[in-house]
Amino acid sequence: MNDFFEIDELKKTIKTLNLDDLSVEDLLKYIQELNDEIERVKIEIQRKKNFLKDADRLFK
Secondary structure: OOOOOOEEOOOOEEOOOOHHHOOHHHHHHHHHHHHHHHHHHHHHHHHHHHHHHHHHHHOO
16 A cells, blocks of 8 residues: 555554655655545544434434
């Protein structure tokens, strides 16, 4: 999926990347991948909020 993300499965986090090893081009690509991931997370948060609203309406 992404060139730069390395997941720590136990902690459910993204491992820190050593930026010194990356070129400017790679850093720009990394920023884009981070922005894409942020957007994906925002969409998921909104989806879950909508689900909770629907559940609240159903059980009121």
